[in-house]
Amino acid sequence: MRLSQLFTKTSKTVPADETARNAQLLIQAGYVYKVMAGVYAYTPLGLSVLENIKQIVREEMNAIGGQELIMTSLQRQETWETTGRWDDETVDVWFKTKLQDGTELGLAWSHEEIIVEMMKQHIHSYRDMPVQVYQFQTKLRNELRAKSGIMRGREFVMKDMYSFNVDAEQHEIFYNRSIEAYKKVYERLGLDDDTYVTFAAGGAFTEFSHEFQTICEAGEDFIYVNREKGVAVNEEVMTDENLAKLGVTRDELTKVKSAEVGNIFNFGTEKCETMGLFFTDESGKQIPVHLGSYGIGVTRLMGVIAEKMADDRGLVWPAAIAPARVHLISIGEDDEATKLYDALTQAGISVIYDDRDVRAGQKFADADLLGMPHRVVISKKTLEQNSVEYKARTQSDSELIALDKIKDLV
RNA sequence: CGGGGAUUGGCGCAGUUGGCUAGCGCGCGCGGUUUGGGACCGCGAGGUCGAAGGUUCGAGUCCUUUAUCCCCGACCA
Numbered sequence: 001m002r003l004s005q006l007f008t009k010t011s012k013t014v015p016a017d018e019t020a021r022n023a024q025l026l027i028q029a030g031y032v033y034k035v036m037a038g039v040y041a042y043t044p045l046g047l048s049v050l051e052n053i054k055q056i057v058r059e060e061m062n063a064i065g066g067q068e069l070i071m072t073s074l075q076r077q078e079t080w081e082t083t084g085r086w087d088d089e090t091v092d093v094w095f096k097t098k099l100q101d102g103t104e105l106g107l108a109w110s111h112e113e114i115i116v117e118m119m120k121q122h123i124h125s126y127r128d129m130p131v132q133v134y135q136f137q138t139k140l141r142n143e144l145r146a147k148s149g150i151m152r153g154r155e156f157v158m159k160d161m162y163s164f165n166v167d168a169e170q171h172e173i174f175y176n177r178s179i180e181a182y183k184k185v186y187e188r189l190g191l192d193d194d195t196y197v198t199f200a201a202g203g204a205f206t207e208f209s210h211e212f213q214t215i216c217e218a219g220e221d222f223i224y225v226n227r228e229k230g231v232a233v234n235e236e237v238m239t240d241e242n243l244a245k246l247g248v249t250r251d252e253l254t255k256v257k258s259a260e261v262g263n264i265f266n267f268g269t270e271k272c273e274t275m276g277l278f279f280t281d282e283s284g285k286q287i288p289v290h291l292g293s294y295g296i297g298v299t300r301l302m303g304v305i306a307e308k309m310a311d312d313r314g315l316v317w318p319a320a321i322a323p324a325r326v327h328l329i330s331i332g333e334d335d336e337a338t339k340l341y342d343a344l345t346q347a348g349i350s351v352i353y354d355d356r357d358v359r360a361g362q363k364f365a366d367a368d369l370l371g372m373p374h375r376v377v378i379s380k381k382t383l384e385q386n387s388v389e390y391k392a393r394t395q396s397d398s399e400l401i402a403l404d405k406i407k408d409l410v
Numbered sequence: 411c412g413g414g415g416a417u418u419g420g421c422g423c424a425g426u427u428g429g430c431u432a433g434c435g436c437g438c439g440c441g442g443u444u445u446g447g448g449a450c451c452g453c454g455a456g457g458u459c460g461a462a463g464g465u466u467c468g469a470g471u472c473c474u475u476u477a478u479c480c481c482c483g484a485c486c487a
Contacts, residue, residue, distance in 0.1 A: 011436095012422085016480090017416085020480095085487085092485075110487070112487080141486085143486070144485060145483095145486095220486080263487090358448085359444090359449065360446040360447065360448095361449080362448045368447095381446075
């Protein structure tokens with residue numbers, strides 16, 4: 001991508017109506033555009049990051065047998081009434097609308113009931129399971145208060161997966177595989193050091209659910225962690241009784257602020273029973289399906305990564321999700337720079353090429369702000385030595401690299 | 411939803427006890443000089459001051475209502 005062609009512009013000033021670091025930087029760098037509180041549009045650079053995160057999640061979900069689909073944002077009232085969750089008193093984040101004939105519709109804040117309804121058409125026998133499906137979908141939630149930039153919005157992208165199993169035992173197998181898959185996702189995103197599988201409130205069916213919490217000052221949860229034992233506990237279940245079950249004591253744990261970047265949940269059979277999702281077992285009996293739900297907040301993850309990795313000069317993206325690997329700067333040597341741009345691009349290396357007719361200082365400042373992992377500068381000075389200047393975004397000093405070596409380096 | 415703060419060109423801001431054609435920086439356009447960490451000079455375009463109503467000879471400044479944004483709290487299967 002040539003920066004001269006990119007329609008988004010960077011801003012020298014920090015937006016005054018944001019205090020969350022992720023929102024300030026993402027807006028300043030032109031990754032997102034704020035439409036209203038808690039509602040952000042993703043411009044080409046931001047969309048690129050989002051898609052890269054999704055791709056990592058997708059690969060790991062596929063690896064454990066997830067089948068991707070996409071559900072809808074418009075939902076039927078009747079579907080939610082079967083479980084009593086259409087009521088605004090029960091679910092306080094509903095956005096609702098109406099067809100022109102007056103029929104009430106819900107706007108998707110979750111897809112649990114929807115997927116169960118759909119699976120009634122596809123699951124009939126024990127032979128049809130195990131099966132798990134997932135989607136990346138926009139969730140619409142009428143939150144009382146949006147905050148922390150893209151980390152808690154009223155409209156956000158979530159990966160939600162659902163598992164359908166014949167019994168608790170079969171469910172357990174996939175549930176455990178999903179924990180491992182989630183760990184891989186956070187590892188690939190560079191968050192594994194600070195992300196904990198956290199014991200949280202389990203609901204009606206299990207003692208605990210598992211949250212994936214990333215230590216982050218801009219988060220809204222408090223968890224208690226023990227790094228050595230790799231144990232983390234959500235504040236909401238911090239009782240002596242629970243701690244004893246988990247084999248830790250209060251004084252071994254440190255309280256930290258964190259952001260929930262994933263949650264896996266065992267629904268048991270109640271929802272399927274209520275909604276009429278039954279299968280026939282080997283003996284011909286009708287049995288309710290055992291349901292599991294597995295979420296990852298994709299846009300929130302982007303916010304957490306922006307928040308955690310940025311420095312005082314701007315964004316710092318992990319190579320795995322950066323919009324491009326290389327930020328190429330030409331200082332008055334557009335012909336040579338264009339040659340290098342073409343060579344790198346043809347080698348399959350994604351490049352943001354600053355070919356704009358602006359001063360060097362502005363190009364450097366924007367390279368820092370935009371946050372690609374590798375910066376390559378080509379100028380008269382470097383060409384005299386048949387080389388380019390290289391600097392990783394996280395380094396403070398640059399080095400000269402021979403022109404024909406740079407491709408291998410990045 | 412309770413409490414606090416804010417709203418003035420695209421962005422960031424200043425506007426005395428109400429008083430003249432509403433300013434400044436950045437950005438933008440044109441011309442020129444510059445060219446390795448957000449250059450400089452000159453000229454220029456762009457706002458009726460969140461919205462509605464009111465007080466007044468006169469309102470960005472005062473009053474009422476209202477919308478939106480941010481923060482703290484409550485909430486967050």
